[in-house]
Amino acid sequence: MAAICHLLGVPREDEPRFRHWADATVEAFDPTTGTFEERQRGPMARGDLLNTGALLLVAGHETTVNLIANGLLTLLRHPDVLERLRHEPDLSIPLVEELLRYEPTVHMLTGRSALADIDLAGTTIPQGSPLALVLAAGSRDPHRFPDPDRFDPDRADNVHLGFGNGIHYCFGAPPARSEAQVALSAPARRLVNPRLATDPPPYRPNPTLRGPRHLMIEFDAIAP
Numbered sequence: 232m233a234a235i236c237h238l239l240g241v242p243r244e245d246e247p248r249f250r251h252w253a254d255a256t257v258e259a260f261d262p263t264t265g266t267f268e269e270r271q272r273g274p275m276a277r278g279d280l281l282n283t284g285a286l287l288l289v290a291g292h293e294t295t296v297n298l299i300a301n302g303l304l305t306l307l308r309h310p311d312v313l314e315r316l317r318h319e320p321d322l323s324i325p326l327v328e329e330l331l332r333y334e335p336t337v338h339m340l341t342g343r344s345a346l347a348d349i350d351l352a353g354t355t356i357p358q359g360s361p362l363a364l365v366l367a368a369g370s371r372d373p374h375r376f377p378d379p380d381r382f383d384p385d386r387a388d389n390v391h392l393g394f395g396n397g398i399h400y401c402f403g404a405p406p407a408r409s410e411a412q413v414a415l416s417a418p419a420r421r422l423v424n425p426r427l428a429t430d431p432p433p434y435r436p437n438p439t440l441r442g443p444r445h446l447m448i449e450f451d452a453i454a455p
């Protein structure tokens with residue numbers, strides 16, 4: 232597992248969690264537990280099953296880890312919002328939506344192409360052109376979001392592109408939302424005087440999935 236984590240670039244400190252999820256994934260494919268056979272009786276072929284398992288592990292891991300790290304970073308840069316979250320747990324719901332808009336983990340989607348000529352803002356994208364959809368820029372479109380570079384959890388009508396759009400809209404959006412709401416509320420409530428040790432933190436060199444490599448935080452104590 233350590234070697235695989237190294238190969239995949241999983242930081243050392245994430246290994247125990249990664250191992251746990253990998254174990255759970257592998258267990259689902261264990262013929263002796265019956266789960267795999269049960270699943271194989273379903274409509275999916277073995278290759279599809281394994282690929283889907285791997286897809287969920289990856290699509291659901293890195294994205295959510297980055298959302299939590301981006302979220303904590305943004306909260307520590309906006310101490311007024313952090314202070315509100317301490318006393319208003321329900322703020323976590325619009326807060327996570329604003330994070331998905333303002334500091335998203337999936338910055339762009341590549342691998343698309345135009346199925347027909349598309350007229351957009353005075354330009355024609357010819358049929359067959361490769362496309363990169365920059366979701367992060369769309370979520371800061373000034374025609375759609377007033378004062379788009381301002382972090383504002385009270386923003387009305389916050390229909391962002393953080394989970395994509397259309398037929399491929401993120402399959403894991405509901406658990407990802409809940410995880411981030413819980414994972415950001417707990418440190419807001421319990422860390423006494425939290426602050427960033429370095430700002431900005433070092434980033435992973437990935438133009439698609441954006442997030443800090445580490446987020447070093449100092450605090451005075453942990454409240455019960």
Ligand code: HEM
Pocket residue numbers: 286287290291292294295298336337340392393394395396398399400401402403404406407
């Ligand atoms: C903060 C966390 C997450 C973010 C920001 C995120 C973002 C996205 C985005 C932008 C897409 C659209 C991709 C496209 O159009 O090509 C997508 C698709 C997808 N996501 Fe997520 N995701 C997150 C968490 C998860 C989790 C937890 C799971 C699994 C439990 C998951 C499973 C998937 C799957 C299977 C798709 C493909 C859906 C399809 O093609 O029909 N995601 N996600």
